[in-house]
Amino acid sequence: MKELSPKQKAILKYVQGFIEKKGFPPSVRDIQGACKISSTSVVDYNLGLLERGGFLRRAAEVARGITLGAKAGPPQRPGILAVPLLGAIAAGAPIPVPEADTWRSAHEETVEVPEAMVRGKDEVYALRVKGTSMIDALINDGDTVLIHFQKSADRGDMVVAWLKDEKETTLKKYYPEDGRVRLQPANSTMKPIYVDRNNLEILGRVVGVIRDL
């Protein structure tokens, strides 16, 4: 094997990151999804090549039996995640959007969160809340919100909603209704607002809130 193909590099990098973040190795299908590979057989095939090259080892027939080989791998530190702190979120401004290389490159600032708070999810980042406009979501000035970047949401999810006409960012629970969308504050004593579906852009899902007093 002369050199690693782009696909193999991606796989190796993903495996390294996965082990570091979660503490256990990824499955073939984890790799398939993350590296956008069309078939598990392709993953298996390339893993075989990587194994022959000494980049990793595989235990036969066991789930998640991948181990980093002699040629790869920083020591793993499970349990804690350094989530990139991308910036601030405020009522009158759109939120910073993660770039493709956000999770790879180094950052000015990170927030440490317990891995349990981000259970399972990938591509989570943090934003610092500025101002008291999110009070109806039970979120105060200075809080840190953990966002999972996604363009759609399930009914009832707390989402980062961008209201195009109003040019306003808000955190609300998402309830699609026919033609429009009901945005319900987490504080159930407060009234929902209704917006046209086309006026709403979902920027992410709120997976956690941290308040440090």
Added chain:
Amino acid sequence: MKELSPKQKAILKYVQGFIEKKGFPPSVRDIQGACKISSTSVVDYNLGLLERGGFLRRAAEVARGITLGAKAGPPQRPGILAVPLLGAIAAGAPIPVPEADTWRSAHEETVEVPEAMVRGKDEVYALRVKGTSMIDALINDGDTVLIHFQKSADRGDMVVAWLKDEKETTLKKYYPEDGRVRLQPANSTMKPIYVDRNNLEILGRVVGVIRDL
């Protein structure tokens, strides 16, 4: 869980050794075989107890999803703390009070928090919020609050206040005034309440809030 049973010690030891030796976590049946346990359900049962005790973590529905927890292993992870979860806090009930040995033994569940949230303080414990009565403190049902046990507070601190006459627990900002005490909700749009100094008992100070969605 007063102390680890022999079986639990064996499981924990085996998991540690397995990960160190093989590089990935064991399956439930690996543990069953090695520790001579008769049923996978017993392994599952004990793993659940170990997880609640903070000795390890498990990814749900994932093969070999075990990782060593905050309390386990000599490889203590820097930056993360296992805070004892003493119970629940609700409007109509006093909060559980920590015992002398609370911070030494594995008596109860734990919550992992970033060390930065507990900056310097010792004797911090966690309570799970039941009900929506703390809404005016921007705290919702299901949130986890981190409490520093103390009987007094500085002006402006967010405290756990026990109102003796009303037999009620509440979270408010503490502002002593002559003769009485003003308890100010964190949500500054809401009105404060005033209580007699003798009617108030401070049960602790709120140092952080974690909301996992």
Added chain:
DNA sequence: ACATATGCGGAACGTCTGTTCTATTCTGCT
């Protein structure tokens, strides 16, 4: 151009593995 090797796609198979359910035994307490 032909044969060969390499890599990719899609699907299916069989096992591995976590989880759950119910029944039974053990343990501590009154």
Added chain:
DNA sequence: AGCAGAATAGAACAGACGTTCCGCATATGT
């Protein structure tokens, strides 16, 4: 003794997961 809760057994279920097979596309060498 009697009861309640903790712990254990055994089995079965539902997915997760590695592996394999076959067909097809693209290089590579002669």
